[in-house]
Amino acid sequence: MLAEAGVEPGTVFLVGAASRMPAVSSTLHRELGVEPITVDQPELAVAEGSLLGAAPPAAAAEIAPPPLVVARPPSPARRRGLTLGAAAVALVLLAGVAAYAGLGGGNGDPGGSPSGLAAGAGSSARPSASASPAKSYPPGVDPCLLGTWRMTNATNFWSINNVERQTQGQAGQLFTFREDGTLVIDDSHTEPEVAIADGVRWEARPSGTTTMRWSANLETKELQEAVISTDAKRKVYRNGKFFTESNTEFLPEPGKYVCTATTLTENSTLGKWSSSATRVS
Numbered sequence: 001m002l003a004e005a006g007v008e009p010g011t012v013f014l015v016g017a018a019s020r021m022p023a024v025s026s027t028l029h030r031e032l033g034v035e036p037i038t039v040d041q042p043e044l045a046v047a048e049g050s051l052l053g054a055a056p057p058a059a060a061a062e063i064a065p066p067p068l069v070v071a072r073p074p075s076p077a078r079r080r081g082l083t084l085g086a087a088a089v090a091l092v093l094l095a096g097v098a099a100y101a102g103l104g105g106g107n108g109d110p111g112g113s114p115s116g117l118a119a120g121a122g123s124s125a126r127p128s129a130s131a132s133p134a135k136s137y138p139p140g141v142d143p144c145l146l147g148t149w150r151m152t153n154a155t156n157f158w159s160i161n162n163v164e165r166q167t168q169g170q171a172g173q174l175f176t177f178r179e180d181g182t183l184v185i186d187d188s189h190t191e192p193e194v195a196i197a198d199g200v201r202w203e204a205r206p207s208g209t210t211t212m213r214w215s216a217n218l219e220t221k222e223l224q225e226a227v228i229s230t231d232a233k234r235k236v237y238r239n240g241k242f243f244t245e246s247n248t249e250f251l252p253e254p255g256k257y258v259c260t261a262t263t264l265t266e267n268s269t270l271g272k273w274s275s276s277a278t279r280v281s
Helices: 022-032 042-054 057-062 080-103
Strands: 147-160 163-169 174-177 182-186 193-197 200-207 209-217 222-230 233-238 241-247 255-259 263-268 274-279
Touching: 147 193, 147 200, 163 200
Parallel strands: none
Antiparallel strands: 147 163, 147 174, 147 274, 163 193, 174 182, 182 209, 193 200, 200 233, 209 222, 222 255, 233 241, 255 263, 263 274
């Protein structure tokens, strides 16, 4: 409006209750290039100015304008405050121009004391420090599982001559749960699984690396895993002599788990396998 009228303000007085908002002062200062001045009791300035404008010229000359107090509100701490204050800028500017005309210009000293922060414009209290919010994790990620674990023992079942035989072993296997939902299994230092059947000792010696996608149900404590990629193999030995080699198979069934700060145990929901591990990192 001022630009269309070709008027360049020399002094800007803030009036009305909205002028106590720091965002109003800072926005006008930025837009007009003039630091606004907040009068004492700004909510009364418009009414007093209208009374002065309606009074006879002689009476108006005898009435001294109310004292002006320079207030320098702090700049808004967040950009959002500018958005909230922008709606009031046009109304405050119009009211300020009207009051300035009614007061006859005023005699405020732009270099006055900043004590008006307490009596006039007020100062907003600084927010008290608060604790950092707890870290949130993606759905399906149990923070207890995150990190690297070392297998201490695992049991499985093999079918040997059409008879299921229980195996023991796999100590030393390393597996790492990552926050992005991937699980990396490293069999480079895994001890063999061993089963005894009809007096024959069978060993499966694992090798390779497997990457899986994992998801945990934090209420039921069930862990679901699915293979993404693998080069894992098992060499099978019969009584210490090489017998055959095959790709490692992974059962798709979920497992129940119990996780603490230092230990992790898993058990197949169908009773096909179990494992225990200790935390490495």
